[in-house]
Amino acid sequence: xxxxxxxxxxxxxxxxxxxxxxxxxxxxxxxxxxxxxxxxxxxxxxxxxxxxxxxxxxxxxxxxxxxxxxxxxxxxxxxxxxxxxxxxxxxxxxxxxxxxxxxxxxxxxxxxxxxxxxxxxxxxxxxxxxxxxxxxxxxxxxxxxxxxxxxxxxxxxxxxxxxxxxxxxxxxxxxxxxxxxxxxxxxxxxxxxxxxxxxxxxxxxxxxxxxxxxxxxxxxxxxxxxxxxxxxxxxxxxxxxxxxxxxxxxxxxxxxxxxxxxxxxxxxxxxxxxxxxxxxxxxxxxxxxxxxxxxxxxxxxxxxxxxx
Numbered sequence: 001x002x003x004x005x006x007x008x009x010x011x012x013x014x015x016x017x018x019x020x021x022x023x024x025x026x027x028x029x030x031x032x033x034x035x036x037x038x039x040x041x042x043x044x045x046x047x048x049x050x051x052x053x054x055x056x057x058x059x060x061x062x063x064x065x066x067x068x069x070x071x072x073x074x075x076x077x078x079x080x081x082x083x084x085x086x087x088x089x090x091x092x093x094x095x096x097x098x099x100x101x102x103x104x105x106x107x108x109x110x111x112x113x114x115x116x117x118x119x120x121x122x123x124x125x126x127x128x129x130x131x132x133x134x135x136x137x138x139x140x141x142x143x144x145x146x147x148x149x150x151x152x153x154x155x156x157x158x159x160x161x162x163x164x165x166x167x168x169x170x171x172x173x174x175x176x177x178x179x180x181x182x183x184x185x186x187x188x189x190x191x192x193x194x195x196x197x198x199x200x201x202x203x204x205x206x207x208x209x210x211x212x213x214x215x216x217x218x219x220x221x222x223x224x225x226x227x228x229x230x231x232x233x234x235x236x237x238x239x240x241x242x243x244x245x246x247x248x249x250x251x252x253x254x255x256x257x258x259x260x261x262x263x264x265x266x267x268x269x270x271x272x273x274x275x276x277x278x279x280x281x282x283x284x285x286x287x288x289x290x291x292x293x294x295x296x297x298x299x300x301x302x303x304x305x306x307x308x
Contacts, residue, residue: 001204002044003036003044003118003119003120003259003273004043004046004113004114004116004118004119005038005043005044005046005075005120005122005142005255005259006047006048006113006115006120006121006123006149007030007031007034007035007045007046007047007048007122007123008047008048008049008123008127008129008136008137008140009031009047009048009124009125009127009228010029010030010031010032010050011027011028011029011032011049011050011051011057011060011074011082011083011124012027012028012029012032012082012084012085012086012099013026013056013059013060013085014026014027014028014086014087014244014296015084016084016085016086016089016178016242016244016294017087017088017089018088018089021101023089023118024269024294026058026117026294026295026296027060027296028080028184028209028244028245028296029049030083030124030125030127030247030248031123031124031187031248031251032049032060032064032123032248033248033249033290033296033297034061034111034122034248034249034251034252035047035066035257035275036064036069036232036259036296037248037251037253037282037286037297037298037303038252038255038256039067039068039069039248039250039281040067040068040297040298040300040303041256041307042068042303042307043167043255043256044069045069045070046069046070046072046073046113046181047073047076048108048110048112048113048136048140049072049074049075049108050074050075050077050110051074051076051078051239052076052081052082052109052296053068053076053077053078054081054082055100056081056082056084057082058187058300060248061074061076062080065298067116068200071115071235072179073110073111073112074110075098075107076108076119077104077106077107077109078104078260079104080103080104081102083100083103084099084100085097085100086098086100087244091160091243092240093240093241093243093291094241094243095242096168096245097158097160099160102126104105107132107133107136108136110136112139112140112143114146115143115147115149116143116147116148117148117149117264117265118150119144119147119149119150119166120149120151120152120258121141121144121149121150121151121152121253122138122152122154122251123137123141123151123153123154124153124156124258125153125154125156125158126153126156126157126158126161127187128153128175129157129168129171129172129175131171141175143210145240147180148265150181150258150268151179151181151182152183152255153175153176153178153179154183154184154247154253155172155175155182155183155185155188155189155192156184156185156188156247157184157187158187158191159187159191161191161213162192163192165192169192169221171255172192173209176209176262177210177263179209179210180210180212180249181210181212181214181250181269182212182213182214182234183202183213183214183215183250183251183254184213184215184216185215185216185218186215186216186217187246189201193205196254198217198223198225199223199225199230202215202225203253206225207225207227211226211227211267211268211269212224212226212268213225213226214254214280214292216246216247216250218235218243219237220235221233221234222280222283222284223233224276224280225259226271226276227269229273231273231276233280233281233286235284235287236284236292238291238292239290239292240291240292241291241292241294242293242294242296244292244293244294245290245291245296245297246297247287248296249286249290249296249297249298250283250284250286250287251284251287251289252283252286252297252298253281253282253283253284254279254280256279257278257281257282257283258279259273260282261278261279263275263279270290271292278298285300289302
């Protein structure tokens with residue numbers, strides 16, 4: 001069975017700075033980065049997004065096509081400009097961002113792609129909760145749920161939107177309810193709920209809505225919670241060049257693990273520890289690989305060797 005992965009999210013050009021000097025300009029976006037890595041792994045990938053009719057937009061589209069990501073559902077808008085971010089890397093190679101966006105009034109004028117049972121739909125970041133795009137995101141989620149696809153939600157709630165947490169909470173919780181697998185970082189839940197303990201996050205905020213919950217905490221252990229067991233996974237040490245795409249590629253690895261292990265939507269609630277061991281290991285391998293460069297995705301060499 002040829003399973004597809006369908007992502008929805010923003011495209012952006014990340015300009016990376018170190019010590020005040022530009023180091024690289026890389027197409028990116030939280031779900032976009034995962035799509036590029038999955039495309040490099042040979043997965044059938046479609047991305048729903050938008051970009052400007054400008055040189056930045058052309059770079060983004062060319063990068064998608066070069067890496068096997070379908071662009072049929074990308075809206076190229078004639079007015080406005082493709083978004084750009086400045087990412088300032090610190091001594092730990094973590095980034096602090098400044099965003100520049102000039103979107104048109106009409107957003108995400110696209111049709112939905114074909115979705116079938118056990119395909120995987122990926123959503124995340126502010127794109128998944130912003131009111132201006134909610135109708136389109138919800139259209140995709142309703143279609144995915146109705147067709148029996150797996151919905152993977154990476155919260156990815158940045159500090160820049162912490163002041164909107166209360167206003168956006170109904171939408172965030174609605175996404176929790178749609179999700180078959182929920183992933184979030186320690187920062188996400190600190191900004192949204194003021195909670196730092198992953199057990200309490202799962203018990204108080206997640207378990208009612210979604211069963212499998214993956215909690216990441218930078219270089220510290222990954223925590224997995226299900227209704228029957230919980231487990232921690234150490235993060236391998238890696239010499240980082242940039243952590244910008246680490247979480248996005250962890251998501252790509254989880255999704256790749258689901259596909260490689262032939263996990264269907266009906267299997268998710270009953271997965272054994274061994275299944276999750278394999279899936280999380282895949283996520284960690286992708287996330288660590290992304291830290292080794294400024295490319296925001298896994299390398300072609302990694303993709304080739306991992307597929308063997």
